[in-house]
Amino acid sequence: MILSKLRWWALPSLLAFSYLPHAYGQSPQPTNLPAVRQIIVPDEDRFTPFAITVRVGQPVVWINNDTDDHTVVSNDIFNTAGHRGINVLLKANGGKFVLVFRHAGMFPFYCRFHSMLDADSQPKAPGPDGGIQDSNGNFGTPMNGVITVVGDD
Numbered sequence: 411m412i413l414s415k416l417r418w419w420a421l422p423s424l425l426a427f428s429y430l431p432h433a434y435g436q437s438p439q440p441t442n443l444p445a446v447r448q449i450i451v452p453d454e455d456r457f458t459p460f461a462i463t464v465r466v467g468q469p470v471v472w473i474n475n476d477t478d479d480h481t482v483v484s485n486d487i488f489n490t491a492g493h494r495g496i497n498v499l500l501k502a503n504g505g506k507f508v509l510v511f512r513h514a515g516m517f518p519f520y521c522r523f524h525s526m527l528d529a530d531s532q533p534k535a536p537g538p539d540g541g542i543q544d545s546n547g548n549f550g551t552p553m554n555g556v557i558t559v560v561g562d563d
């Protein structure tokens with residue numbers, strides 16, 4: 411019996427050490443840090459999920475898991491969330507891009523390789539070389555998405 415051989419003066423430090431893993435090594439992340447939201451490009455020409463909602467200050471990361479390059483371009487006609495003029499390359503096989511929004515609004519975006527804006531600034535598929543292919547072989551859906559930012563302005 412180990413406990414029976416312990417000295418009385420050893421007990422306080424034993425109790426203190428039993429709390430250490432909770433206080434230091436194994437404590438969870440502080441809950442006031444917002445979780446990073448991911449928008450993935452899978453092995454096809456789309457952003458998934460298409461639409462997400464984040465809070466002000468919550469980071470968004472785009473990750474390109476496709477074997478082709480893609481882009482993130484802000485659709486500034488409808489962009490009310492800031493970060494106007496975004497036009498970045500997401501390199502193939504793991505390229506990443508992070509934005510943190512500082513005020514509430516909408517952030518519509520598209521990939522300029524696999525989507526184009528029509529006369530009303532709405533994304534449309536650019537033709538047989540881009541967009542999401544359906545079961546009939548048509549590329550009818552442009553590669554785009556939207557972020558809704560909520561919270562304090």
Ligand SMILES: [Cu+2]
Binds near residue numbers: 524
């Ligand atoms: Cu693309």
